Amino acid sequence: MKAPKTSPDKELVKMFEAGGVVEYLEYLKSGKRVMWVNFQAGVAKGLGLTVGLAMVLGVAVWVLTMLVDLPLVGEYFEEAGEYITDYANTTNYEDEFAEMNQQLSEINENIVNLDDQPPSEPDTKPD
Secondary structure, eight states: OOOOSSOHHHHHHHHHHHHTHHHHHHHHHOHHHHHHHHHHHHHHHHHHHHHHHHHHHHHHHHHHHHHTTSTTHHHHHHHHHHHHHHHHHHOOOHHHHHHHHHHHHHHHHHHHHHHHSOOOOOOOOOO
């Protein structure tokens, strides 16, 4: 019977190296590298979501414009399109923005007034 040329430990190490386990463990030890890779993955996911959603919505709008020409359903889609267009054209948030600016100005004035006042003495009433 022949003796094995390599020990089981060496074979295990070779399997780990071949499977990429050693590189993965080195990767996990480096916190900066893990954070960088996760940041890149997040950017890629966000970009993919944005591009994919834009494409899906573009195709959906294109299909809906094709449906406007259909006899029964076309009128409904045409009215929906007009409603959306009218809403987008008439929506104006100037009043809301003006109200928010006034509230922020009042808050700022209150903060300035509080800073100008001397500190008040605590109430010290005998019990």
